Amino acid sequence: MLRAGEDLFQVEERLWVLTAPTGQGIYDFGFDRFFPCRRPYQLPESLEVVARVGVWNDYAERHRELASEGVRLVHSPEQHLLATELPHWYPRLTDLTPRSVWYDERPDAKTVEDALGWPVFVKGERQTSRHRKSLSIIEGPEQFELAMAAYAKDPILHWQRVVCRELRPLRRVEEGAPDRIPSSFEFRTFWWRGELVGWGPYWWQGSPYTMNELEQREALALGRDVARRVDVPFLVVDVAQEVSGRWIVIECNDGQESGYAGVSPFALWRNILELERAR
Template structure:
């Protein structure tokens, strides 16, 4: 029997994979496949022509490094994910904002363990922008593919699933 489920992010997928395997449960993705699928460096080259220009850093880059590669504003995230859609940690308008973000990034429980990713900021089709502390909601499409078949597709509008 195969069961498909969605689980949250693991800080250490390899450890969880090994523990479940000891219990007789084999996750679909090996730890190596998980890294390739869930972290930007693993899949970026496959779709770089279809996604915002991105660069990841093993150490938090300086303002000068960012400015040599990108124009303001930029979009910041971890190599794996964002931190609860916090605007001040994601949409960085200026060098001064970036300097403030650097300190918060390092102590954030979700971002602090991840390599930092800088992406070209592309304005999206907004649905709402009423909460100034979080990233504005925009149209977002997600699909789940299994062996070449799309099993589930959703249009997320704001925080609602259609």
Template sequence: RHPWQRPERITAIGRFGAATNYNELYAQLAAEGIFLIHSPEQYLLASELTHWYPLLAGLTPKSLWFSEPPSFESVAQTLGLPLFLKGSRQTSRHRAALSIIHSAAEYDRAIEIYAEDPILQWQDLVCREFARLRPVPSTATDKIPASFEFRSFWWYGNCVGAGQYWSTDYNWNCEKERAALVVAQAAAVRLNLPFVVIDIAQTITGEWIAIECNDAQESSYGGVSPFTLWRNIIDLESNRSV
């Protein structure tokens, strides 16, 4: 059902997968008086490593990005081995062979596939320093090994939901949750966005780091209860309007 008379201007939160045409979507809705919570510029800041990384240096692994693939020797010398490869937005279904690179031969094979992969071919290539993350029990597959990683949602700097990232059996205690969310909140504050996701993980040495960010409009919930998340946002907005 639709309201009989709606406000001339509505601020809306979208729920969609990774968008390749956010500018167009934003403009189409704006023409109808509906404004998504993030402007196109804010969307890029939340979604593209090339935009958010400069603000999160020190909280996340060292990263370099390229519009054309660099030589293996140059990135290996700068970042060490193994390398972690991804697109500036995302990996291709977490495929380990395209992400964790130990040699020049593996790099060359990955670059060939990147050029044809429908998820990766339109993204800039990102080379990251490989972070050795705390493993969690999981079945061996062709995917990146599951780690002690968590997804957190932030609404104007307030955590409205946090839960495990991988679909396997692990969890944090209160002490680890507090330590992880300190790092996630620092990242969220630096980005200063209305609705952002920060993924954090623990390294094998016990340090918490930010893995990546995303626009929360297009992120999956992971282990976060959607009912709790949206209830928390409603409560924050209700208190703000009092």
């Protein structure tokens, strides 16, 4: 049932977790160091599990394999796609996020220009390639064609559908490295069964920034609305503020696959355990 490197255990007799190390400090978390964990000799006939193993490119197949052993991942394959891929969550959030189009085949510049004009923000349906500005913020047709040639060879992007989005004027935090997307006033929020369990700055490695009371109230209200609309058990919502002061949704993700960014993992799991205790 378990693949190489995977570990299955129960945290505080409340929450089953399936983990595997990824080597990424922004993602890995040593549950045993902070919470009582047990690995029973015999598993129950049926249990619900949160996976923290990184990204499964075969999520549906892994879901089927585990289900055959009585282990049910917290997200069905359909819920996983709804939380993870923009073409699935975007239709529920069109009024809260930049206008977007996506393509099964890499489009030419004229097609994108007719749909959105220039400039545009370009990404894979799941993610960018290491936040590279040259492959994301596209000013015109020549740069777009160069980006598409790079997408065809990029190990992160070549298998993803291409998403093109209206480029919105975001409040900047810092410019960052020459070929990195500028850091905006953006925050990562985690939602467990519709309840907020953690939030923090998305650009956690650069200049420190945080929200005041009004900004926090507005940003988290937006996140809560998204969690209600998308309606999956473990959702990540990234929100950012435009220069106008308006808050928008940058993207959604499956909480099982998402890095913590500036969110405290201990506080996050502590909050999840408290909610599970109250169920």
